[in-house]
Structures are given as C-alpha cells and as structure tokens.
Amino acid sequence: MTDAPHDIAAAELLTVRDFIRYGVSRFNAAGLSYGHGTTTAFDEAVFLVLETLHLPIDQLEPYLDARLTTAERRGVAEILEKRVTTRKPASYLTNKAYIQGFPFYVDERVIVPRSYIGELLFSDYFGGEEFAIVEDPPSVERVLDLCTGSGCLAILAAQVFPEAQIDAVDLSPDALEVAKRNVADHGLEDRITLFQGDLFAPLKGRKYDVILTNPPYVDAEAMNALPAEYQQEPAMALAAGEDGMDIVRRILKEASKHLTDEGGILCEFGTGREILEEDYSKLDFLWLQTANSFGEVFWLTRDQLKAAKL
Known part of the structure; x- marks a missing residue:
C-alpha cells in the first residue's frame, strides 16, 4: 500500500x-x-x-x-x-484569523474576516493630524458594527474608540455565537452588545457617531463562479442580489436615521463604485485608500445623506 x-x-x-x-x-x-x-x-x-x-x-x-x-x-x-x-x-x-495583528476565532458559521476597514481604523483617517474623517476618536461615544459576522470590526473599534459603547448586529444567530466567543476572548463584554436581526431593525432608533459596515456585496454572476474556497463560506454573508448592491442600498436608505448630527458611515462594498455613483449621483462619496484597494470603501456623513434626501 x-x-x-x-x-x-x-x-x-x-x-x-x-x-x-x-x-x-x-x-x-x-x-x-x-x-x-x-x-x-x-x-x-x-x-x-x-x-x-x-x-x-x-x-x-x-x-x-x-x-x-x-x-x-x-x-x-x-x-x-x-x-x-x-x-x-x-x-x-x-480556527484562527488575524486583522491588524489581533487574533479572532473563526469557523464555517462566519465569513473569514478580511475587511479593508480594519486597516483604515488604524490609519490617519482616524485621529490623524493632516486629514481625518474622525478627528478625535476618544470623543466617540457610540459605534455600530453592522453585519458584524465574527465580531472582528466591533472588537477593533473598541481599540480605536476607547470610550465608546459598541453595538454589533448580524442576521445570523450562528454568526453571533462566534462573535460572542470573540468578544469574550478579548474581554469586551462590558463594551460590546450583540443584536440579532435584519440590519437596523433591532436597534429601535439608536443613534451612533460612527457606523462601520462590511455587508454582503457579491453579485449573482460572481456567486455562480465562486472558487471552492469561497463556497465553504455562508452564502448569506456574500450574496447581495443581481448587481451586488442590494444590502448597500438598504443601508444607505436607513443610515441617516441612526447617525448623530456629526456622525458618519464607513462602508466596504467591493468593486461596485460605478454602480453607486450612477445610482446616487447626488452623494459626494469620499473614497478611502488602503494598501491594496481604492474605491472599495466610502465614507459619508449624516449631513451628506440628509442633503441627498436619504
């Protein structure tokens, strides 16, 4: 043999x-x-x-x-x-993934965390001297991580916004079990609250200084052509309709209602920039750059969303 x-x-x-x-x-x-x-x-x-x-x-x-x-x-x-x-x-x-050097438990109940937002949180965009979308991170009181998955962005946000209380939402009860484990592993049970539900639905009018979201954004054609590795991940964490923008559109429609007067939303959405700019021509998206991306993450303020009647 x-x-x-x-x-x-x-x-x-x-x-x-x-x-x-x-x-x-x-x-x-x-x-x-x-x-x-x-x-x-x-x-x-x-x-x-x-x-x-x-x-x-x-x-x-x-x-x-x-x-x-x-x-x-x-x-x-x-x-x-x-x-x-x-x-x-x-x-x-x-059963391990790392973002910005922080370890997270993962298994097949959640997408493997790999968000550009992790890099952005630890960049000069937050607290930098020359240009920052959030000038004073310690002054941030409430943060929302929408579509939290494993909870990694909520946990990273707790490091960047040391005084903030953080809510984290996911539709999947299974994903929230993983997030609960990670929150406990990092000793953040007193600062991060997990909610199960559809986007903003379980939050009952709460408002935030910063909303972070890395929602599903894979279009139908790409879903049908996923390599075997990606097929192992929960489809609900990837699929977002024909053009991949279904969830992002829903978030943009509701976000202003959940932002404080000076608040803003940071959203990673993949490669659909042209679609968003065409659909929301009145919005002045601020496109943020990372080491390996440009035009895949945007920042919008509550004032910008309100001005566009969103």
Missing part, C-alpha cells in the same frame, strides 16, 4: 523551511485559490505552518531552519494536505 502524501512529507521533511517549500509546491500543483487573509501560495503555507506550530505568524525568519519533532512534522503535513483535499480556507482549518 502506498503511503499518503502527508505521511511521506512527515517522514522526509525536517525543518520549517522544508514544510513551507513543500506547501507552496502542493498548493501550486493543486491550483488553490486565496483571498482569505493571504494572496499567494507562499503566504498561505507560512500561515498554516506557523499557526500549526503555535509560532508568531509575523516572525518567520528566526524559525526557518528549526527542526521539528516527529509529532510536529505529522501535524504540519496533515494540515497542509487538508488545505489541498478539502479546499477549505486556511482560517477554517486553524
């Missing part, structure tokens, strides 16, 4: 470097898809190897030539093989 690939790898490979090289080769040969926190076979292999070995995922160099124990080799070889055979995103295999 022929040994399985991971058994051969566990027997013949010795170091972290060996397993990363092997992982890259296996992933490339299998034609895997990425985008759940990594964008290349190398980054995916590094994440899986270091996370499986309980090593810091941002400190590869000190460990590259470290030899692994027999048990460690077996564990790493098995998880690399699972990535190929199951096509599950790496974060589902490790």
Whole structure:
C-alpha cells in the first residue's frame, strides 16, 4: 500500500523551511485559490505552518531552519494536505484569523474576516493630524458594527474608540455565537452588545457617531463562479442580489436615521463604485485608500445623506 502524501512529507521533511517549500509546491500543483487573509501560495503555507506550530505568524525568519519533532512534522503535513483535499480556507482549518495583528476565532458559521476597514481604523483617517474623517476618536461615544459576522470590526473599534459603547448586529444567530466567543476572548463584554436581526431593525432608533459596515456585496454572476474556497463560506454573508448592491442600498436608505448630527458611515462594498455613483449621483462619496484597494470603501456623513434626501 502506498503511503499518503502527508505521511511521506512527515517522514522526509525536517525543518520549517522544508514544510513551507513543500506547501507552496502542493498548493501550486493543486491550483488553490486565496483571498482569505493571504494572496499567494507562499503566504498561505507560512500561515498554516506557523499557526500549526503555535509560532508568531509575523516572525518567520528566526524559525526557518528549526527542526521539528516527529509529532510536529505529522501535524504540519496533515494540515497542509487538508488545505489541498478539502479546499477549505486556511482560517477554517486553524480556527484562527488575524486583522491588524489581533487574533479572532473563526469557523464555517462566519465569513473569514478580511475587511479593508480594519486597516483604515488604524490609519490617519482616524485621529490623524493632516486629514481625518474622525478627528478625535476618544470623543466617540457610540459605534455600530453592522453585519458584524465574527465580531472582528466591533472588537477593533473598541481599540480605536476607547470610550465608546459598541453595538454589533448580524442576521445570523450562528454568526453571533462566534462573535460572542470573540468578544469574550478579548474581554469586551462590558463594551460590546450583540443584536440579532435584519440590519437596523433591532436597534429601535439608536443613534451612533460612527457606523462601520462590511455587508454582503457579491453579485449573482460572481456567486455562480465562486472558487471552492469561497463556497465553504455562508452564502448569506456574500450574496447581495443581481448587481451586488442590494444590502448597500438598504443601508444607505436607513443610515441617516441612526447617525448623530456629526456622525458618519464607513462602508466596504467591493468593486461596485460605478454602480453607486450612477445610482446616487447626488452623494459626494469620499473614497478611502488602503494598501491594496481604492474605491472599495466610502465614507459619508449624516449631513451628506440628509442633503441627498436619504
């Protein structure tokens, strides 16, 4: 009987470097898809190897030539093989995702967190000296994370807005169970309140200084062509109608009612900028830039929404 690939790898490979090289080769040969926190076979292999070995995922160099124990080799070889055979995103295999260095528990009940908003929250857009959409983050009293999923943006917001009480809403009870675990893991039960319901419906007129939202925004054509990795995620966290803008339109219609006089909304919505600018020609969207995106996240104030009669 022929040994399985991971058994051969566990027997013949010795170091972290060996397993990363092997992982890259296996992933490339299998034609895997990425985008759940990594964008290349190398980054995916590094994440899986270091996370499986309980090593810091941002400190590869000190460990590259470290030899692994027999048990460690077996564990790493098995998880690399699972990535190929199951096509599950790496974060589902490790039950761990990171945004801005903060760890979050994830499983198949939630989309793997990967929002550009995480980067923006820790940028000069919030509290920067030259240009900021929120000039004084400590003065923010109430924040809403709409479509919270795993709760990651609410938890990051708690770091950026140290005095704020934060509400987080999701339609999925299963997703909120994951969010509840993450809120507890970060010790934020006294600052973050979770609500189950459809967008603003469970909030009963509450108003916020800042609304953050990374809603579903995948259009019907893209949903039908999703790679296997993305098909493992909850469809309700991705699908948003024929052009992908169904949920964003609903949010824009209701947002001004839930913003304080000086409040604003930060929304990530994918690549539908032309659609939004055509549909809402009276809105002066402020498009924010990240290291890997431009025109996929906008900021609007309550005054702008009201002026456009939204």
